[in-house]
Amino acid sequence: MVIGSHLDSQPAGGRFDGALGTLSAFEVLESLEDAGIETERPVVVVSWTNEEGCRFAPGCMGSMAFSAGEIPSAWRGKVATDGVDFAEELAKTIASLPEAEMLRLGFPLHAYIEVHIEQGPSLEANDIPIGVVKGIQGTRWLDVAVTGQTAHAGTTGLSYRRDPLHALTCALSGLYEAVMPADPDARFTVGRISAEPGSVNAIPDQVRCTVDMRHPEPSRLDEIERFVTSRIKEEAKRQGCNAEIARSFDMAPCVFSDALQQTIEQAASARKVKSTRMLSGAFHDALFVNRVAPAAMIFVPCRGGLSHNEAEYVERAHAVIGCDVLAQATLAIACESTNGRP
Incomplete structure (x- = not known):
């Protein structure tokens, strides 16, 4: 043994x-x-x-x-x-x-x-x-990349912005309020986030994050993944950005x-x-x-x-x-x- x-x-x-x-x-x-x-x-x-x-x-x-x-x-x-x-x-x-x-x-x-x-x-x-x-x-990990357009922080008004960080944080805010409060067995965590080009006075061009989702029921884990994916993509599209999401880990x-x-x-x-x-x-x-x-x-x-x-x-x-x-x-x-x- x-x-x-x-x-x-x-x-x-x-x-x-x-x-x-x-x-x-x-x-x-x-x-x-x-x-x-x-x-x-x-x-x-x-x-x-x-x-x-x-x-x-x-x-x-x-x-x-x-x-x-x-x-x-x-x-x-x-x-x-x-x-x-x-x-x-x-x-x-x-x-x-x-x-x-x-x-x-x-x-x-x-x-x-x-x-x-x-x-x-x-x-x-x-x-x-x-x-x-x-x-x-069960556990699943997602790699999320939201792409927008970098621009000057001081000269770009709200209507001209394609801010991927704003899109992602809006999506995550809704997910934090929806996933775990609705299901005591669910777990939703964003453990890593980064913005490029990473300048203090520039709107990011791309933002990346990881998502960790967990649940004891495989079918419910499927539902959570679909909800997370659709919520991020919808918010990215609403703000003129594009979201690419790939599953990096899947453990039943x-x-x-x-x-x-x-x-x-x-x-x-x-x-x-x-x-x-x-x-x-x-x-x-x-x-x-x-x-x-x-x-x-x-x-x-x-x-x-x-x-x-x-x-x-x-x-x-x-x-x-x-x-x-x-x-x-x-x-x-x-x-x-x-x-x-x-």
């Missing part, structure tokens, strides 16, 4: 998102070694590459390539936000680890469990130390293994720890592993529900409990009789 998480972070991210799960997995291995326990199944620790998708897009590159059994050829031409070529960076990473044994992507595995901070407030608010993740909502919702969820619940109960089943609002590497093997996740509370922030924090007791439940679940699964199965 495989346990682990990721180590990469957001530009202003904290030190628990991903790292907690990776270090917990190594702690489980060390504890097994210290106790002299030999499992029926091998226990492998993984640290997935580029889960956050901040430097290279899409996110979850490592787990996505694993589930596909290969690195997609389309990734070879990808360039990072700092201009670095993906293929070159991958080659440098491999070359820096000469002692590491290369395993083929997509090798058979019996189960995968990942510890992660909740990244939300519900566990802390309800004083529950363990969340048993039952699934992950997933449901995790019920058997693994029960194993985690039993592990928590054995340690006299409260647990609750919950849906993940964020996507994780476990989603992609779940496509090729049974997977599940263990959530622990984070203070104030804050994540993707340097102030992100997990209480020591919660970190220990999460690791302990991971160890108990790992033992239950890895010590099962294999009967010739992997």
Whole structure:
């Protein structure tokens, strides 16, 4: 079986998102070694590459390539936000680890469990130390470009303007007021926005932004995407601009293994720890592993529900409990009789 998480972070991210799960997995291995326990199944620790998708897009590159059994050829031409070529960076990473044994992507595995901070407030608010993740909502990303006409900020009157920033912000204002207020399960976020040529005294020629949409129901996610696309295009046209919108990421919702969820619940109960089943609002590497093997996740509370922030924090007791439940679940699964199965 495989346990682990990721180590990469957001530009202003904290030190628990991903790292907690990776270090917990190594702690489980060390504890097994210290106790002299030999499992029926091998226990492998993984640290997935580029889960956050901040430097290279899409996110979850490592787990996505694993589930596909290969690195997609389309990734070879990808360039990072700092201009670095993906293929070159991958080659440098491999070359820096000469002692590491290369395993083929997509090798058979019996189960995968990942510890992660909740990244939300519900566990802390309800004083529950363990969340048993039952699934992950779907996510779509859009790249939006609205093009108008650059002109002098001081001499161009309102009727002569084709201002793409005005068009985009008008559209976004309406979307913020419509998408999430109308559906408590929906998520709508604009995380990146830029204007060109970027001069203080010039109307922009082009404005770009990203849109992150999430929902647990695929059909509702379709509806949200159509609404967002049409709203931006309509507002751009109304103001004499043109909008081009492309989908850059599409991740369907997933449901995790019920058997693994029960194993985690039993592990928590054995340690006299409260647990609750919950849906993940964020996507994780476990989603992609779940496509090729049974997977599940263990959530622990984070203070104030804050994540993707340097102030992100997990209480020591919660970190220990999460690791302990991971160890108990790992033992239950890895010590099962294999009967010739992997």
